[in-house]
Amino acid sequence: MRKLHDAIAFLRSQLRAASSLVPLIALSLLVALALTRVGVTMAYPAFQSPISPIETPVVAPTEVPPAPPSESPEVPPTEPEVPPTAVPGEVGTPVAPVTEPEPSPAGEEPTREATQTPDTVEERSSSIRGLSWAVLIDTCVVGLSSLWLCCGGIALVLFILGVVASFVLRAA
Amino acid sequence: MDSRASALVDAARLILVLLVILAFALRLYQLDYQSLWRDEVDAVLFARRDLSGLLPLFVRAGHNGPLYYLILHFWTRLVGDTEFSVRFLSLICGVLAVPLVFRLGWRWVGWRGSLVATLLCATSPYLIWYSQEGKMYALLFLSSLVSTYIYLLALDRNRIYLWAFYLLLTAASMYVHLLAVLVVSFHFLLFLVTWPRYRPALKSWLATFVILTLPYVPLARWEVPLLLSPFTTGHQFYRLHEILTVLLFAFSLNVVPYRGLMPITLFVFLLLAGIFLYRRTNWAVESRALRRVIQNHQESVSLSLYLFAPIVSLFLLSLVMPIFTDRYLMTVVPAYLLLLACGVVAIRQRSAALAAACLALVLASNLYVVFLQGHTRIKSDFRSVAQYVQQDGRGDLMMFLIPHGRRVFGYYYQDPFRWAEPPHTNRGVGADEVAEAMEEATAGHDEVWLVVSEGELWDSRGLVKGWLEGHGVLLQRRSFARVETYLYSLESRAGLRCAGCSAPRTRDYLPQDSSCARL
Numbered sequence: 001m002r003k004l005h006d007a008i009a010f011l012r013s014q015l016r017a018a019s020s021l022v023p024l025i026a027l028s029l030l031v032a033l034a035l036t037r038v039g040v041t042m043a044y045p046a047f048q049s050p051i052s053p054i055e056t057p058v059v060a061p062t063e064v065p066p067a068p069p070s071e072s073p074e075v076p077p078t079e080p081e082v083p084p085t086a087v088p089g090e091v092g093t094p095v096a097p098v099t100e101p102e103p104s105p106a107g108e109e110p111t112r113e114a115t116q117t118p119d120t121v122e123e124r125s126s127s128i129r130g131l132s133w134a135v136l137i138d139t140c141v142v143g144l145s146s147l148w149l150c151c152g153g154i155a156l157v158l159f160i161l162g163v164v165a166s167f168v169l170r171a172a
Numbered sequence: 173m174d175s176r177a178s179a180l181v182d183a184a185r186l187i188l189v190l191l192v193i194l195a196f197a198l199r200l201y202q203l204d205y206q207s208l209w210r211d212e213v214d215a216v217l218f219a220r221r222d223l224s225g226l227l228p229l230f231v232r233a234g235h236n237g238p239l240y241y242l243i244l245h246f247w248t249r250l251v252g253d254t255e256f257s258v259r260f261l262s263l264i265c266g267v268l269a270v271p272l273v274f275r276l277g278w279r280w281v282g283w284r285g286s287l288v289a290t291l292l293c294a295t296s297p298y299l300i301w302y303s304q305e306g307k308m309y310a311l312l313f314l315s316s317l318v319s320t321y322i323y324l325l326a327l328d329r330n331r332i333y334l335w336a337f338y339l340l341l342t343a344a345s346m347y348v349h350l351l352a353v354l355v356v357s358f359h360f361l362l363f364l365v366t367w368p369r370y371r372p373a374l375k376s377w378l379a380t381f382v383i384l385t386l387p388y389v390p391l392a393r394w395e396v397p398l399l400l401s402p403f404t405t406g407h408q409f410y411r412l413h414e415i416l417t418v419l420l421f422a423f424s425l426n427v428v429p430y431r432g433l434m435p436i437t438l439f440v441f442l443l444l445a446g447i448f449l450y451r452r453t454n455w456a457v458e459s460r461a462l463r464r465v466i467q468n469h470q471e472s473v474s475l476s477l478y479l480f481a482p483i484v485s486l487f488l489l490s491l492v493m494p495i496f497t498d499r500y501l502m503t504v505v506p507a508y509l510l511l512l513a514c515g516v517v518a519i520r521q522r523s524a525a526l527a528a529a530c531l532a533l534v535l536a537s538n539l540y541v542v543f544l545q546g547h548t549r550i551k552s553d554f555r556s557v558a559q560y561v562q563q564d565g566r567g568d569l570m571m572f573l574i575p576h577g578r579r580v581f582g583y584y585y586q587d588p589f590r591w592a593e594p595p596h597t598n599r600g601v602g603a604d605e606v607a608e609a610m611e612e613a614t615a616g617h618d619e620v621w622l623v624v625s626e627g628e629l630w631d632s633r634g635l636v637k638g639w640l641e642g643h644g645v646l647l648q649r650r651s652f653a654r655v656e657t658y659l660y661s662l663e664s665r666a667g668l669r670c671a672g673c674s675a676p677r678t679r680d681y682l683p684q685d686s687s688c689a690r691l
Binding site: 011020025027031032033035139140142147150 | 440491
């Protein structure tokens with residue numbers, strides 16, 4: 001009986017202590033509710049990575065800029081398969097995505113890989129040299145504006161936090 | 173050190189050893205259960221290159237993680253390039269990170285918080301996932317963790333060799349992954365926020381950050397022009413709150429579709445408790461209010477910076493060029509785990525029972541997700557596809573949507589095979605061009621396999637499959653995780669449609685329309 005009494009007393013004291021956490025629990029619930037309503041997690045492609053620009057207009061091979069910093073920027077040369085029976089370059093000859101192969105070293109699939117690889121390093125470099133000044137200035141201006149807005153946002157948050165903190169500390 | 177403190181340290185060390193063993197066991201469990209996916213196979217193919225093919229990647233535009241491929245090159249020379257051996261390298265990095273989280277935690281949140289963080293690290297489904305993947309992320313996690321730990325040591329002790337070691341590690345991290353540089357933003361801000369705590373190290377700190385720009389120059393040479401170009405990466409743009417949501421789910425529950433409200437509420441609760449309630453230092457500093465708040469909550473402020481500075485940096489970068497993917501922020505996972513641990517400790521100060529319950533629930537959630545990861549085919553299952561095609565024995569041409577699947581298929585399919593690349597219709601290729609290309613690609617072939625994985629990235633309108641259905645007979649179809657296989661017969665390319673319902677005929681259909689199941 002005494003043990004039961006002790007257990008109830010313990011639970012009561014724990015509940016009393018935990019009651020101070022109720023506002024935080026409520027806040028967590030609200031935050032979690034808001035986050036689960038965002039819906040972005042369902043459409044998010046988990047561990048996958050993109051293979052090429054999605055829904056972008058056709059870009060001529062010589063205009064393809066360097067590959068993005070994704071994990072598989074190009075196809076390594078070692079290929080165990082036999083080359084396809086079709087004549088190289090006949091099948092589609094698509095504007096290769098940025099993850100396409102570079103010319104293979106001697107002795108390994110010499111022609112096909114090369115014909116399907118328009119975005120070689122030289123072409124990438126030429127695309128950078130051909131960068132439009134208008135685009136560059138535009139990008140800089142947009143970037144600076146975003147940075148300015150962000151700094152303003154951070155400054156505002158810091159200011160509010162500072163005011164709240166000073167009140168809290170004064171009260172303490 | 174008194175006897176009680178000494179006993180505590182001994183106990184903590186013993187628990188740490190047990191946690192490292194647990195981490196190893198969880199990472200080893202079902203290590204090769206998932207098939208390799210395309211990026212892993214790319215890593216293997218990179219590693220198969222000789223040094224003359226690998227070393228130029230360090231300075232070549234568009235290359236990410238050359239140091240990892242170099243390490244993997246030597247590793248696979250040593251142990252082979254099977255799924256198990258390739259992933260074992262990541263496993264080693266993942267296990268080594270566990271005691272480092274403990275060391276880092278010990279400095280910031282004391283032994284209790286540190287042990288909780290280590291337990292969370294050992295059982296984290298996210299970290300286990302990447303410790304079982306043949307890519308650079310486990311190494312990135314480890315290298316950034318070591319870099320941060322050495323940085324803290326260098327700030328404290330201000331020794332030249334520590335600063336040099338920090339420089340070396342941080343530079344190496346940048347070549348393990350381009351976005352490892354994001355964690356430097358945290359290092360930079362930490363010094364400023366904790367000012368004047370590390371004042372004696374000011375000169376070394378300044379010199380280090382100046383020198384740190386040098387190893388970044390080869391990367392900046394092509395990264396900056398790329399950033400300023402109108403190039404699109406293929407990554408979707410995410411707003412900041414979306415990034416935070418994705419990261420919260422990823423770091424807590426990883427990729428398993430396990431999206432209930434309650435588990436995520438628990439993680440949010442612990443995170444908020446760690447940020448707002450945790451307080452270790454108890455200094456009575458007579459200074460301005462804001463500084464006193466920072467100093468009184470120095471650990472949670474530092475850890476919040478560790479967590480959020482790289483995230484905000486990546487978001488700012490994404491304003492110029494969308495680049496967000498959760499694993500690129502692998503470097504902030506230690507901060508997330510330490511903040512969760514701080515949350516547990518802060519709740520324990522109020523209610524030990526509640527803290528124990530929270531920790532038990534988090535562990536249960538972690539182990540449940542780890543179990544799901546080890547028993548659900550999540551990655552595209554090209555291993556089974558290769559076995560299936562090999563066993564079937566039919567088909568004289570392979571077509572892959574997306575063509576990148578060919579490399580993964582080739583990894584598993586040991587025999588030579590003939591293949592053709594379907595047209596990239598998402599680039600604005602029309603039906604007529606597709607028809608022409610497909611006619612040429614399949615000329616002389618009677619039976620064609622179409623292997624579809626992430627096909628919408630290449631042919632979102634389904635023109636390639638549509639052409640095969642219109643010009644061939646579907647012999648069989650089989651679904652695997654994230655991969656569909658179709659075998660078409662192209663023996664007779666005329667009159668292939670059922671006159672009754674105009675559906676493509678399959679081998680089961682007899683020539684007479686009356687036998688069509690759809691009639």
